[in-house]
Amino acid sequence: MSARSYIIDDREKKTFLLDREVLVSEDILRKEMARIFGHCWIYVGHASELKKTGDFRSRKVAGRPVIFCRDQQGAFHCLFNTCRHRGAIVCTEREGNRRRFQCIYHGWTYGNDGRLVGVPGVDAYAEGFDKSGHGLRRPARFEDYRGFWFMCLDGRAPPLADYLAGAKDYIDLVLDQSPSGRMEIITGVQEYDVAANWKLMVENSVDDYHLPSTHSTWLNFMANSGVKIEPPKEEGLVLPTKGLAVELGNGHFTTDNVNFRGRPVAKWIPLYGEAAKPEIEEIRRELVARLGPERASRVADTNRNLVIFPNLVINDGSSVTVRTFYPEGVGKMHVTAWALGPAEEGENARARRLDAFLTFYGPGGFATPDDVEALELVQQGLANWSDDRWSEMSRGMGKEGEQLNSDEHHLRIFWRRWNELMGAPA
């Protein structure tokens, strides 16, 4: 494939077009697996999922079966879940606690630090056979930022902290919701497929332009639950409150919105019920005492959908969700979503957080199924791509200065970065 641009980014005419082939081409998907997923930092899991030494979770990360685990010293590992002997999956359980992982095929056994510790009939191998050279392989790099663990297949990649760039500040805003700075993944994972290209989920996760049309039933529900949904007053707004799109470097970006939809930490809405008011006020008081009024308000009165390039979304909205997704073919993605909450959260607050989550997010939520529908309709419509080639993404380009969450500035950030990593001329 010769180098060509997948976007038309015309700053003079203020138009931005995306070649729809990038959403339907098998060749481009193969190239993405190498150039995007082979070089970027990819989210693996959260420290809170492995509370004790020996805890493990097996999962697929960007299609790669891995074991995310802690060894007997408590160190975190990400191991390829593939036996060094003949290639079988070594750990078949979803989660648990183990000192050893034994391959069922011929019995090769690995410690929870990945070292090969047992080979049945090892004396049949020639003299030079070295067990220490046959530990489970692992991604070239594995680092965390405040409990969020990422892997990178490229040994020459910049350190995670540099890669995350401005996204770190927005992760900090999530962690500040916990008095101890510790947020935890809550039990219960949502894993579902969407019959659409994975990149459509990136767009959808931050695109506030679609809210009034895609999610009118959710807005109705909020209104029915006593939340004020007033038509926007300022020009260009499509939601009751103002929100911006913010570039964070290295292809990361976020929305940054004045909250109207409530916050478990800590903005009461009628949906939570009168009985919850004093508790939310108490959470708020703790927040102000710890962070000062300004930072507390920053944490509690704004909500943010953060995209860490290429495939991690932290929606800090009606509740906090950590959502990652990867392609399973060009027209299908697999989504994994978790709820995140303060580690020390009380029983009622936790229940309220989960309830708030379900008002919007997830396969049974009042909004996510309609997002899924929208993305699947896009993928179906793209069957005409060769005769109707370009997606229009110019919203907001005609103005200087701040870009709204309902503009398409942040979508352009993603596509420019993607285009660059795919080796295309700008």
Add this chain to the structure above:
Amino acid sequence: MTVATPTVVTRAQVEDFLYLEASLLDDWKLKEWEALLTEDAAYYVPPNDHPEGDYRNTLFLVADDRERIRQRVIRVLDPNCHAESPRSRTRRMISNVRIIAVDGDLVTVAANFICYRYRRYERIREYVGAYRYILKWTGGFFRIKERRVLIDAHELGSLGSVSFIL
């Protein structure tokens, strides 16, 4: 207060009731379906990885109290509920119905189900699992106090969503 208790509850009575409920759901007669619920009814779909979890500390797919069920019905009947517009065609098969316990006017019931779901241009989706009900005997017929849907699939995966009432 005297409570009308079912002196003898038969499996056939329970089956008749579950078949009635299934037909209302498959026919999208959701207002009529709501009339089968008690005023404190709850509807749960636990997560695939922790089907025995508690909705207060575990992230479910659905954990509706009576008011949320009311709102869910409003939502899914709205033409702007895009995930169900046009509406899915569903067909439920219910079997292996068992009465697990009778406690006063409350009857705990287990059943197996297959729910086939069809949408245009899509392959069939098969939801397979177990229903668990707490039925309340009120004035000569059952009402649903709790309905819990346990999906057998390890992950929702290609089932995609639970955008209709499963």
